[in-house]
Structures are given as structure tokens and as C-alpha cells.
Amino acid sequence: SELPETLRETIRRRDEVLGPGYTLIYREPVEFVSGHGAHLVDRDGNDYLDAYNNVPCVGHAHPHVAQAVSRQVATVNTNTRYVQEALVAYAERLLATFPEGLSRLSLACSGSEANDLAVRVAKFHTGGTGIIVTRWAYHGITSEVASFSPTLGTGSPLGPNVRVIDPPDPRLAAPGVDLAEHMRGQVRGAIDDLERHGFRLAALVTDGAYSSDGIFTDPVGYLPGVVDEVRAAGGVYIADEVQAGFARLGETMWGFSRHGVLPDIVTMGKPMGNGMPISGVVFRPEVSDEFGRSVRYFNTFGGSSIPVAAGAAVLDVFEEENVRQRVLENGTALRKGLEEITGDSAHVAEVRGSGLYVGVEIVGDRQTSEPDRARAEDVINDLRDRRVLISGTGKAANVLKIRPPLAFTAADVTRFLETFAEVAKVRL
Ligand code: PMP
Helix, strand or coil: CCCCHHHHHHHHHHHHHHCCCCCCCCCCCCCEEEEEECEEEECCCCEEEECCCCCCCCCECCHHHHHHHHHHHCCCCCCCCCCCHHHHHHHHHHHCCCCCCCCEEEEECCHHHHHHHHHHHHHHHHCCCEEEEECCCCCCCCHHHHCCCCCCCCCCCCCCCEEEECCCCHHHCCCCCCHHHHHHHHHHHHHHHHHHCCCCEEEEEEECCECCCCCECCCCCCHHHHHHHHHHCCCEEEEECCCCCCCCCCCCCCHHHHHCCCCCEEEECHHHHECECCEEEEECHHHHHHHHHHCCCCCCCCCCHHHHHHHHHHHHHHHHCCHHHHHHHHHHHHHHHHHHHHCCCCCEEEEEEECCEEEEEEECCCCCCCECHHHHHHHHHHHHHCCEECEEECCCCCEEEECCCCCCCHHHHHHHHHHHHHHHHHHC
16 A cells, blocks of 8 residues: 555554444545535645545635634524524524425424434324335434334344335336336335335435435426425425535525425425535425424424534535536536547446536446446546545446536536546546
């Protein structure tokens, strides 16, 4: 290994204190000491292009967010047991980005906590316990949420009340069956099987843009029929916007909006505070108010002043820098460039995505579409060696996951494509 001795020593100490659960990304792991925009800097001052991290959405160490948080840390931090005008104003601002009907907000600290609360409210409201998710979904880490996250490994079994359906990949439908019909049939089958085993449906939980299933943002249009089936069975539809939310897909602030459906519950997290732990659950009041009256839910840090200051500062930047428009333009250029570079490659089955959420599916041979995980790993590590950061996802980890901070500029797109072309020449 070419790793500096000091870094190797830190990794050894790290393994000692954190244990085997904490895996590192890349064959040559890397440590960063600062960041700005979509760039990260290592101990030797080398600049890396971050095309992977969705948390610092308005950019690493954005000065406006940094100032807002510093000011709040140096002033006061109170919680939801006190009146906080800033929290009320933030909730009003955030809810204004949702369609009418989605008008209540609860705050928490992580996407997992948001999904945990969403499902808890769904169970309370419907009286059911059944949950439907996509086959390779990831929704989080609490024991409840882990029980409906199929990708956590053999040590983390699904709950008996959980059923999986295909992600919206048109290639999974039988010949002659369109995607909408296929998805509706999948959900109907899951509901029937739950009922046969004595479980009434509580919720369908799906990503606003399917992430760990392998990056499926499109096509849209199948979801209204799926949600009709869910509601007919007495369940609610929970949109997990932890990945898709906050304009990641460019066209809209929220992924579900592209599908023309109104969820009953929406969860969000990661980019919400640009790195401060803040997550949210948005409800239709008909679904959540009885829970609010009957169950004591107090989240010490959720809705406290410091993360709320970060959340409000992120919304400021969205307005000041017209972030959504930038995502749309740079995302389109990124996908177009990737299509040009890989158009003739026998090893690229598809470039797909929307906005700054792009997947490149790597296969052994385009004719057979057999996943080629090893080749995808080579591409990811070659890019890292050229100081460009991405990762992989999907059921066989063979889909390159390109999901940069939304601060990605036109110059960043150019650097990304130039570097990708060098790697593609060798690997693709
Ligand atoms: N839902 C989705 C779609 C996610 O991608 C994640 C995190 N990767 C979560 C939920 C869980 O969020 P957190 O890690 O903040 O608990």
C-alpha cells in the first residue's frame, strides 16, 4: 500500500476502538481536514472533487450556514418545550415548499428517527402493522426501521410484518406488462400475502428516488396506481425523501412531486442542515393529530435551536443561490457527458438519473446485462486515485452512484467528466 505511515497508524487505532462494523470506503482510504463547495482537502493539501456526499448540500463549510450555527451556539439552545419563534418560522417556511394538505411538521435528528416516527404514526392511525418496501431498500438503523431495511445483511432479518416489492425497474416487468401494471400487481400481491398471514397494512414506504435499489428516478407515473392500492387496503403512503428531497432531482423540491401523488407522510434528513443533525417528518393532520394528542413525543435535540438555525440557513442559501436551477442545469450536463463517454462501451448498460442523482450501471457485457461488481469497484477506486469521489450501489453494488453536493458547479462537471473519460478508456 502507498498509504502514508501516519494514516496507516490512524486506521490501525481506528479498528481497535471502533471494531469491525466500521468499514472504510476505497482501497486507499483517505482523511480530509477541510472542505469548501464540492471540494475536500487532505492533510497534504490535495484537492478532491466530492461527487458523492449529499449531506453538505449547499457546499462543504458553507459560510452562511457556518455563521448561523456559530451565532446560535454562542447565544442559546432551547427545545420544543419552550416557545421558539425561530422554530415556528422555520416550520412555516419548510411547509410552504409542500403541496396543500401536508401541513404538520415534527423534527428529529436523523433519517432513521424520522422513518421510525413515520411508521409509528402510520401504525397508530391505521391500526395495521404491515409494511411494504422495495426489495433492496435502506431506511435506517433503529430496530423498527432495520426490520424493514432489506439491505442490512444476513444478521438483520426482515420483520414478519414486512413484504418487499420490486423497485421500479421496467426490465423486471414481464414482457408486454407496463411498469405501472407491474408495480400495482407487486403491491397487490404484497397486501394479499400480508393479509393471509394476519397482518393488516399500515404503510408503503418508498424512496422519492430509489437509492440502494440502484438509482431509479424514472420513469414517473406508476405511483398513483400503487398508492390507490395501498389506501384501498387501509394503509398510508410514506415518501422517504432522505435522498431525493431538497431539490436533489432538480425539477422539484421533493421527489414525490414528480409523480403527481400526495403522500400521507414525508420523511427527510441528510441535507436538511448541511451537516447539523436535523431531520423532519411532514404529515397530513388527519393522519398525525390523534397520535399527537394521545402519545407523549418529546425529542430533546429534535427542533432545538442550533439544528433549526442550520436548517433555516440552508433554506436561505436555496433562495439566494437558486440552487434548484443550478442542479437542473449541471445535472443535465453531467448525464449528457456520461452518456457520450460511455455510449460505445460494452460494459455500461445504462446511464440514468435526474438532477444531481446519477447512476451508471456496469455490466460484464451489454448483451447479457450481468452485473460486474469488480469492474464497478475498479472504476470507483481509479477515480479516487485521480481525486474524484463516488461510490457504488444497487443489489450487486455494480451501479456507480454519482450524487455530489448540490454546490457542484459547471467547472466541477467538466473536471468530473474529464477524469471519468480517462478511467473509462481503461476500464469501460
Ligand atoms: N432513508 C434513506 C433513503 C437513506 O438513504 C438513509 C441514509 N442513508 C436513511 C433513511 C437513514 O438516515 P440516517 O442515516 O440519517 O439515519
